[in-house]
Amino acid sequence: MKKKFLFVLFLIVFVQESPAQTPADTVLSRYYSYLNRTERIHPADIDQWIHTLNGKGQWPDINYRDEARANWQLLIHLKRVEELCLAWSNPQSFFYHQAALWKTISLSLNNWLANKYQNPNWWHNQIGVPQCMRDIIVLLKDTLSSRQLQEALKVMDQLRIQKNGAGANTTWSADLGLHYGALTHNLALMDSCSQIIADEIHISTGEGVQPDYSFHQHGARLQMYQYGKAFLFTNIRLAWELRGTPWAFPGNKVNILTDFLLKGWQWMARGINTIPGTMDRSASRVGELRSPDIRYLIPFLIELAPANTQAFKQLKAYQNGEGALVGFRYYPYSDFAAYQTGNFSFFLKTISTRTLPTEVGLNSENLEGKLLNSGDAYLIQNGKEYYNMMPVWNWQDLPGITSFNEACQIERKPFVGSVGNGKNGLTAMDYCIENKSGNQQISAHKVWACHKNVVISLIANLQAKNIKDTIYTVLDQCRLQGEVAVNSPDNIVKDGIHQLNSVKWIYHHHIAYIPLKPATIKLKIGKVKGRWSSVNASESDSLVTDSVFMPVMVHNGVNNNSTGYVLAYCEKPKDAQLISQTPDWKILRNDKICQAVQFKDGTGMIAFFEAGQLKTRLGLVKVNRPCLLLIADHYLYVSDPSQRGGPIKINLNDKMIEVNLPKEDTTKKIQIAR
Structure with missing residues (x-):
């Protein structure tokens, strides 16, 4: 059987690459082969x-x-x-x-x-x-x-060939035109379509690949695994089909595709698993949270760009569940943060005046997703956490958001961004969520500090306007996987809805949820029901049943309140207890002006929402304008979340540092000591 297979494979390859073929025939033969291989x-x-x-x-x-x-x-x-x-x-x-x-x-x-x-x-x-x-x-x-x-x-x-600038739709239509030209022997059409396709592979701040290797479509919306998927998968296949022909992609175009894959695509997922914020409305489709899966294209990528063979093989290994990326990446053009560790991935989708809200109801999709991109945050270990949970989700209580019952929309503000050194990072958001009319509102300063298997979320200057309902922060809303323990390894909580007081920590599926101080937690565990048609009119109306784990931290005092919580990886409930009792971090400040955390290894992360100063292990830190700072390994990292750019003065232990921040790439690295 093996010999027969090898003979057939040889025959296919021989027919494809026969010298008697015209270049157009070669393209069609390769496409025929691609279909049968994939x-x-x-x-x-x-x-x-x-x-x-x-x-x-x-x-x-x-x-x-x-x-x-x-x-x-x-x-x-x-x-x-x-x-x-x-x-x-x-x-x-x-x-x-x-x-x-x-x-x-x-x-x-x-x-x-x-x-x-x-x-x-x-x-x-x-x-x-x-x-x-x-x-x-x-x-x-x-x-x-x-x-x-x-x-x-x-x-x-x-088919109607779209003009350049329409992103994936341009590529799709020109791809069709290229093959229609090959089938009808219209070489002029092949010439023009191949040029349109190549021209669409570029880096810009319009639709398509962004300078940070995220992907936009329908305006400044992150569409990595929806339109970005179509763009990437189609162009990889086309580049492979057209190699060595008169329509071959220039080398710089292939480089953009590989950089997009390795610097953007693989970082916004854990293996083949991603979150709703990376794909906008298509998250309401069955199975879409596994759209990052690109394993079937790896052989073609290796043939197309052999210099990157090792990187492609490593990516495939990650997607097979063998190891994981490690590090921190922030995508300023899309307001997206990714913190990857060997044990889990943390993803955060914020929004600013530079990015757009999610598309709700377009083509009758994403019918309940109005609060997506509102500072929602997700933890992925094995990929089961959120996969196909959409029909049973409480969309009013997305993981990570601070909210109230009538919340409907986020008021976008400019001070949203991150500072990082590739290993760790701090993300900040000037946060404001309101009801439909805008007469009810919650505002706060929120930051997320990612370091050594820990995510610390600080909430400061929490203010409420005309709200009598409960104000809360959703610590998670994921699929239930195993037992839930609270405050003691022996205190296993049964299914149901529980109002718990003085909660010091909660353990579920290798994650400890630790309030900064004992808190009131509304904990929902157990069966939930829903229908896909409730989130996407084109999906099934059949009843779906699943199990949920949803801890919600209730904010008893609101105005000027400062609070927060920690997400920490741990193997067992007793480890959660130990982490809670002997934290590896110290909250230096958490108020209207400044939010700061310092870790035992000396790493410090500071968000100044206005000019101010802070005492740290390294001495007094003063800044003359809002900014984010990360201090680690004898370096100072500075970022302007508002992306205004311009000069900033930092006084670090009586040493004046002047930095001119660029508008786009807003992080600067300065050596401060040896």
Whole structure:
């Protein structure tokens, strides 16, 4: 069997790279190979589709009158045809060239060619449908009748090539135009489309790849694993297809793709698992929190950019669960922080005047996500924490937010940013959340200090306006994994909703949740129910049941109140107790002007919300304007969260340091002692 497989593989490669082929034929042959190397065939589905297709070429489980703008059911029909074509065309498939399969393909394809179904959403008509039809044509080009080929090309010709600047939509449409040109021998079209694709691979502050290697679409919104995924995956495949042809990507374009992958993509996930804040409204789709999975493209990346082979293999290992990234990264163009450790990952999505709120309700998606990007914070260890929890979530109480019952929106402010040294970091947010009319409001200064398996969240100057309800901070809202202990390793809390007083620590799934001082905690543990359709109208209406762990810290006194909590990795409940009793940190200050923490190894993190001073282990620190400081390993790191840039004066133990901060890349590193 192995010899047969090797022979078939040799035959495919030989046909692809035959000297007699034109460059356009080479592109199509490589795409044919790509489809057969990457797409999985599911025999049980193939067999079912063969036996359930009716005489009209339709499947009974698809609503052929559906007009949903997001998950359009009729596109399922065409995707099934495509998968049937893969089973037909792959020599390793059990169904390879089976007569019954061909009959099903022909009948179901003819149904689409006769009806040419349309959707109210332009994307399906101009991109989604032509993409499927392109694949069908490439897989069956020599088997289709002349009429079928002609009609299939008409459907593919529904594509409309978008101008540069539309991000992933430009790439999708030009990709289609490139292959349409190859199929119709239109080399001029291939020339123009390949140029459009290459031009779209650039770094800018508009839509697409940002200077910090995050990704924006629909304005200044982080869309890493939605539109960014389409951009990256499509361009990796295209760069591989076009290598060595007249349409090959220039080297600098390939470098942008690899840098985007290694400096941005892999840092916003733990392995293959990410959080809602990295993908905006698509988080309301089933299975989307595992969109970072790029393992199937690693072989193509190695062929495309062999100089990065080791980095690609390491990325694949991380995505296989073998080890993890370690370090701190902040993405100032997207207000996103990632703290990666060997044991867990901490992700924080803030918002400022420079970024936009989440898209709520577009295409009837993200129906409950109005508070996304509001300082919500997440801990991932094994990837089960938030995966597919969306239908059972309490969207009013997202992890990490400080809120009240009627909260509806964040008031965006400029003082939002971070300072870091690659290993550790401090993120600050001038925080304000309000109800729909704006007459009820909570404001506070919030910071998150990440260092040595610990995240310290400080909340200062907590103010309330016209609010009689409870004010609270959600410490987490994740899937329940194991027992929950409170204040004692032997005090295991049962399922239910509990109002707990004088809580010193809570342990759940290797994380200790430690209030800075004994606190009132509302703790919810156990079963929750919901429906995907409640967050995304195109998803299932079936009832979903899961289990949740949700500790909520209640703020009893509000005005001018300062509080906070710690998230610390620990193996067992007794370790949580030990960390709580013998902390490795000291809160130096937590008030309106300054929030600061110092760790035992000497690392200090300071947020000045206005000019001020602070006593530290190194002496007195004074600043003449708002800023963030990190002091570690004989270096001072300075950042301007407002991204205004300009001069700042720092007096460190009577030594004056003047720093001119840039507007964009706002962190400066200064050696202070040896």
